Structure formats: C-alpha cells, structure tokens
Amino acid sequence: MPKVTYKDFNGNSKTINVESGLSVMEGAIQNDIPGIDADCGGSMACATCHVYVEEKWLNKLPKAEDAENDMIDMAYNPKKNSRLSCQIILSDELEGLEVTTPEKQT
C-alpha cells in the first residue's frame, strides 16, 4: 500500500495509504481529498482530476498518452508537470508519491 501525499494550492498536505492498483484520483475520492472533482469518473473525458506531479516523480511514471495530453489541454492552468490523476495507477514503486492539486479544476 503506497503512501501518497496530496498537497493543495495553499501548501496544506495530507498523506494517506492507497491500495496498489487504484489510481491517484480514486485514492483522493475515497479519502475525501478536496481539489479533485473527477466529474467523468476516470474515463479520461473531463480533465477535472488534473494534478501537478513533483519533478522527481514525473520521470517514474509511464508517459502520458496522446489522449491524456489532449485532455490536459483542456485543464485549468496546465503546466509542464501536469497529469490526470485518473491515469496514474499506484504500485509499490510509487511509495511516497507527491502530487499537488491546482487552485481549482474548472
């Protein structure tokens, strides 16, 4: 069960254990982490689970597919380290992952 740290726009953070195999988005929804809306429920159709991934973790994640990047174009305030949290599937290798939620999703 990897630990994941969700930071918000103001720097508040919450670290929780999320079951391997779940996405970073699902971990947030199940644990009432604010800042991730996930309107489409994880079908990569809405960009409201958008997060920023810390630089050192970004390289450890499988690269975003074209479809994910297309969706990130639609996200609120996208940056170079933007990802959709529904597409980051947790595993033991990602123990300690840190993500930051944007100021808002829409």
Next chain:
Amino acid sequence: MKKFDAIIIGAGPVGLFSVHQLGIKGLKVVVIDNLNKAGGQCIELYPDKPIYDIPAVPECTGEELTNRLLEQIKPFKTEFFLNERVEEINQKENDWFVKTTSNNKFVAPNIIIAGGVGSFEPRKLALKEAEKFEGKSIFYAVKDKEKFKNKNISIFGGGDSALDWALELSKFSNITLIHRRNEFRGANHTLSQIKELEKSRKLTIKTPCQLESIGGGDKIKYISIKFDDGKIEKIDTDIILGFFGLIMKLGPIAEWGLNMNKKTIEVNPENFQTNKKGIFAAGDICSYPGKLKLILSGFHEVALASVECFKRARPKEKFRFEFTTSSKIIQGRLGKK
C-alpha cells in the same frame, strides 16, 4: 407559456430515453439542453469512443447511440429547445413553471432532471484579469464574425475549434495562434492549411507557451506570453479568443432546494423522485444507495420515473402496465399498425 406533461432537462442518452418511456405512456414532453445538439456527454466527450455495455448492442460509439435513441423517439415528434439552460423553476399547486436563459417558459406537473454532471459551458482562461475583458475583448465562442474583422486576434488552444477559427479569421484579421505545447490535435487537412498559412506569414504560431498577462486599460492593447524556457514575448492584441473545450457545471440546479449529495441529487430509488414532488432525477446526476453511473442504469431509472410522471399527469386515469410487444395502444403511439 407552453403546457406539457413533463419537462426533460438534458438531452443526453437518459433524457432521450425518458422521451420514449413517457411517450409510450401517451405523455407529451419537451426537452431542454444547453448544448447545440442532442447527445450530452456521449456526443460532446466521446462521440467516437466505442461503448461496450449497452444491452444487446455489443459495440457502438457515443454518436451512434445518440442517433439510435433519436430514431427511437422519432414517432413522438418531441420539441427540443437547444442552446438554452433552465434558469428558474417555480411551483404552483401541482405544476412546475420553468424559465430558460432564452426566456422560454414551460409548465408541466413533472420535471425530469437528466442533467449528467451539469450543463456544458466553455472553459475559461485561468488568468484572473481575463474576467474583466470577458464579453468585450475576450471571447470563448464566435457568434458574429463581423466583430472579428481587421483586428489583431490572439487565439489560444490546440484543438479543432482553435484551428478552425484561426483559419477562418485569418482571411481578414491578423492571427496569432498560441498553444501550451507543440502538438496540435485537429483534422490533418486543417493542420496542413495552418502550416501553409504560417509559411506564407499570414498567421503566426507561438508554442509552447501560455498567457502571462494582459496589457491595456479598458481595452486590450497587448498580451504577454511566457514560453516554457521562461522567455516572455509581447504580442499586439485587440481580441483574445480562448478554445479550451467545455466543462460541466451544475449551475442553477444546486439552488432549487433539492437534497444534494456533493454534485448529485438524492432520489427515492422506487420512482426516482427527489424531495420535491414532481421533480425527478435520473442518470449520472442522481444518487441512491448502490448507484452506478452507467447509461443502462439511467434507462432503468427513467422507466420507473415515467410511471410516477404518468400518475401525476393523469390523476384520474389508472396506470396500466403494458408491453410494447402486445399493446395495441403503445404500437399505435409508435406509429405501428
């Protein structure tokens, strides 16, 4: 003021199927949706993506599903009011009065909210100062091309809308196309036309960069964009157009006094009625124990809701459950002999 038996909010798959379920019971309905076409998320978010869990349909795209539903409800000749959002609802005795953003008014004893995750609205620029220029020199849609003639226009976005409008407006204006990454996603022929225009210097492309600030007082004079490498560039601009797709916003529904659970409406799973008698919710927008956000669940939900709608619309008649295979009355309503 037009009178109906039910007002359907949302023309997604569940809203469309509710027309069928109410129609075979002889009820007259009207459908209202904020998009310019029927289909909801199916048509807006995944028109080309295959869906595999519609019973008896092994595979169909969002667009195909929408077209088939429209075909299925054709016999009922239902009126659609598109491009408008329901703003207000008011109750008078057993009836609900509905007013839309286009000031259309309807009355019915029943409202079915099949609103998905809310109405689709354009996503806006993140920059705070963009707000005060909105509707004056910042737009998220082009309604009247005349307003965009002989101007310096900065277009943001990397999808079809951004590319199509860059092409169109470059005929009579000075266009800069700005996108956060180097890749554009659009039809191949559009992309090659854009590249040609860039070569012949009829259009400028700036990537990968984003809007940093807006300069000007009442009117926009220039914008500053920041490239990924940190470089800042000023661009003379009269008008900004942003095409970042659509987002879903719950909108006024949240203020109708319905019992809400986050962004969903709580319903009684026996008839999908909300805490307000005569207002029903079905599809992604409703919640009850065990709710699954599946299209097929929404179909079931409107089938049950339609029974209660019938009882409210025809209080003096007794509801008779009938099968389409054997009921001459239903077959008549479907235009079959």
